[in-house]
Every structure is written in structure tokens, then in C-alpha cells.
Amino acid sequence: MVKRYYCDFCDCSYPYSDEAFKKHRTGHHHIKQRRAHYDKFKNARERLEDEAKKSKCRRFLSGQECSFGDSCVFSHLTQAGTEALQQLALEEERQERKMQIPTAQRRT
Ligand SMILES: [Zn+2]
Ligand SMILES: [Zn+2]
Structure with missing residues (x-):
């Protein structure tokens, strides 16, 4: 029986x-x-940094269809997309700071 790789x-x-594995x-x-799998775990700040490293398509x-897509x-x-991501990054950082405050110090 042939072993299958999942x-x-x-x-x-x-x-x-x-050979099949390598291929x-x-x-x-x-x-x-x-890439899509790992991108899911990236936050907005990391995505912004990723995009900043690339040159623009x-x-x-220029409004044309790019066949490479994602x-x-x-x-x-x-x-507009950059600004939206920056907003999201700020929001995420605010949320993160909130979570870092120890419960004892949090006023209820
Ligand atoms: Zn695969
Ligand atoms: Zn492109």
C-alpha cells in the first residue's frame, strides 16, 4: 500500500x-x-510591516487587474487600505495594553 502524506x-x-513531497x-x-495560514495569525502591525517591505504593485x-491576486x-x-490597517494596529495595541493591566490594579 502506498503511504499517503497529508x-x-x-x-x-x-x-x-x-519527489512528490518536494514538488x-x-x-x-x-x-x-x-502563507494564508500564517497570515491569519498576524496582527495588523505585522501585516503593515510586511506590506512596507514589498514594493507597490x-x-x-493603477486600477488594472493583477492576475497574481493575493x-x-x-x-x-x-x-485607504494602509490607513485602515494603521487604525486597526492602533486599536489592537490599545486592546493589548488593556489586557496587560493586572486584575488587581484594574478599577471596577
Ligand atoms: Zn500543501
Ligand atoms: Zn500584483
């Missing part, structure tokens, strides 16, 4: 072999799924 990120299984891990679909930001190596963040 990929958590892609939620799929495939017959296991070193899967470097596949476009897998990389995209993996000229195609997307997996584009360039940033698809618009000015």
Missing part, C-alpha cells in the same frame, strides 16, 4: 514519495495556502 495547509493528501512543498498552491494600484509578490495595499 498536508494541513492545503487540506489534501497525496501518495508519499520524496508539493514548492508548488504554487501550497505556498499560497501556507503598479499594475494593481499571492502577488508586490503590495496591493492602497492608500
Whole structure:
């Protein structure tokens, strides 16, 4: 019987072999799924930093369709999107500070 390898990120299984494994891990679909998986745990501040590291996708930001979509190596963040993320980051930091106050010191 062929051993099957299950990929958590892609939620799929495939017959296991070193070659298939290597091929899967470097596949476009897998990389995209993996990134989406980790992005879920990123907060707004981290996402902002990520986007700041990328150069802008000229195609997307000039209003054209970018066929790479979410997996584009360039940033698809618009000015409005950046501002929204900054707001979100501030909000998250406020929430975090609130949680760090020990219960004893919190006035009820
Ligand atoms: Zn996968
Ligand atoms: Zn793009």
C-alpha cells in the first residue's frame, strides 16, 4: 500500500514519495495556502510591516487587474487600505495594553 502524506495547509493528501513531497512543498498552491495560514495569525502591525517591505504593485494600484491576486509578490495595499490597517494596529495595541493591566490594579 502506498503511504499517503497529508498536508494541513492545503487540506489534501497525496501518495508519499520524496519527489512528490518536494514538488508539493514548492508548488504554487501550497505556498499560497501556507502563507494564508500564517497570515491569519498576524496582527495588523505585522501585516503593515510586511506590506512596507514589498514594493507597490503598479499594475494593481493603477486600477488594472493583477492576475497574481493575493499571492502577488508586490503590495496591493492602497492608500485607504494602509490607513485602515494603521487604525486597526492602533486599536489592537490599545486592546493589548488593556489586557496587560493586572486584575488587581484594574478599577471596577
Ligand atoms: Zn500543501
Ligand atoms: Zn500584483
